[in-house]
Amino acid sequence: MSQESKQDTPFEERTREVLDESASRLDGRTLSRLTQARHAALEQLQRPQRQAWRMFVPAGVAAAAALMLVMWVGGPGERKSPGPGGPSPIEDFELLTDAEAPDFVEDGVDLEFYEWAAGELES
Amino acid sequence: MTAFVTLAGVYNTPIRFQNSGAERSQDQDLMTSRALEQFLASVEKRAFKIAQLGLRNDDDALDAVQDAMMKLVQSYASRDSGEWRPLFYRILANRIHDMQRRRTVRGRFLAWLPARMDDDEEYDPVAEAPSAEPTPARRLEIDEAIGVLETAVAELPPRQQQAFLLRNFEGLDVSETASAMGCSEGSVKTHYFRALETLRARLGEVI
Numbered sequence: 001m002s003q004e005s006k007q008d009t010p011f012e013e014r015t016r017e018v019l020d021e022s023a024s025r026l027d028g029r030t031l032s033r034l035t036q037a038r039h040a041a042l043e044q045l046q047r048p049q050r051q052a053w054r055m056f057v058p059a060g061v062a063a064a065a066a067l068m069l070v071m072w073v074g075g076p077g078e079r080k081s082p083g084p085g086g087p088s089p090i091e092d093f094e095l096l097t098d099a100e101a102p103d104f105v106e107d108g109v110d111l112e113f114y115e116w117a118a119g120e121l122e123s
Numbered sequence: 124m125t126a127f128v129t130l131a132g133v134y135n136t137p138i139r140f141q142n143s144g145a146e147r148s149q150d151q152d153l154m155t156s157r158a159l160e161q162f163l164a165s166v167e168k169r170a171f172k173i174a175q176l177g178l179r180n181d182d183d184a185l186d187a188v189q190d191a192m193m194k195l196v197q198s199y200a201s202r203d204s205g206e207w208r209p210l211f212y213r214i215l216a217n218r219i220h221d222m223q224r225r226r227t228v229r230g231r232f233l234a235w236l237p238a239r240m241d242d243d244e245e246y247d248p249v250a251e252a253p254s255a256e257p258t259p260a261r262r263l264e265i266d267e268a269i270g271v272l273e274t275a276v277a278e279l280p281p282r283q284q285q286a287f288l289l290r291n292f293e294g295l296d297v298s299e300t301a302s303a304m305g306c307s308e309g310s311v312k313t314h315y316f317r318a319l320e321t322l323r324a325r326l327g328e329v330i
Contacts, residue, residue: 011323012291014330015272019292022269023168030181034167037189038160041196045156 155200162207163192166293170215173288176277177219178226187222191215209295212303216285223281268330275325279318282306286314287322 008016026034167188174184191214199210276284282304289300290311300315301308 008291011327011330012319015322015326016291018265018268018272018330019169019172019276019288021265022273023172025269026168026171030171030185031168033185034171034188037185037192038163038167040189041163041192042156042160044193044196045152045159045200 158204159196159200159207162204162211163195166208166211167192169293170211173212173292174215174219176273176288177281177284178222179277183222187215187218190218208293209299209302212289212293212295212299213305216289216303216305220281271326271329272322275322279321282310283314283318283321286311287318290315 170188170191171184174187175181178184178187191211194214195207195211199207202210276287279287285304286300289295289303290297295303297308297311300311304311304314
């Protein structure tokens with residue numbers, strides 16, 4: 001309480017008592033939500049440390065992907081180059097990194113359909 | 124065994140020394156976290172009442188208090204703990220003011236619309252009233268005093284209400300109140316004096 005409370009009038013003291021009484025009667029739901037709010041606020045103290053390394057994850061993934069691409073495209077020529085009309089490594093890379101493309105790895109994808117569609121395009 | 128103990132003693136020394144900085148930092152973080160938790164726990168009930176009287180809505184009041192807690196921890200945790208109280212109430216006062224202003228604008232906008240308003244937008248004095256459980260005479264007396272005082276405080280002009288609640292209820296001194304309200308100490312004294320006069324005129328007999 002304030003240092004000036006000694007000078008408070010009886011009216012000021014009574015109003016404070018009434019308001020204190022009112023605050024002490026808060027219902028369980030309100031008290032619980034206040035506790036949750038306090039914990040949520042304090043959790044922020046932990047977050048920056050966790051986020052620090054997460055910030056570098058996308059950059060790391062991008063760097064690794066770029067390195068793989070360089071090794072694949074510009075590496076020693078032991079690998080057969082695709083024939084004319086065949087998929088180039090660049091196209092494969094675009095396909096793998098394209099978020100809009102269908103996910104061939106997931107279960108339930110009809111691979112036969114894609115094979116048929118590719119055959120139709122070639123014929 | 125003796126040799127092991129001796130060597131262990133030698134190798135332990137620099138390791139302890141290396142860890143001491145990180146440990147000290149962790150200890151500091153822990154102390155700050157505990158101090159903040161104690162501080163927030165000590166103010167949360169009164170902060171809620173202040174927000175409730177300013178906004179007249181429990182959910183809005185809880186939102187305002189939570190926002191103020193978040194902001195204090197996010198931006199001012201590293202400040203000296205003595206500064207937390209005026210800072211916290213400054214943030215809370217701003218939040219309450221923003222919500223009141225938004226509500227006023229929304230009210231003006233809704234006034235142009237025909238009749239229908241969402242039920243939860245309206246202040247329902249019956250729903251907000253204390254429950255009618257049978258209580259001893261003394262309890263009834265206090266219930267009545269709480270109801271009358273809170274109504275009168277809620278109807279004070281916003282700056283008077285702020286000055287009254289921060290000075291009288293939260294117990295901030297004039298300088299801390301001025302800091303929390305973002306005004307001069309002279310203004311705090313004026314707002315507080317007027318608030319007291321209004322309340323005394325209205326409640327003198329009841330309280």
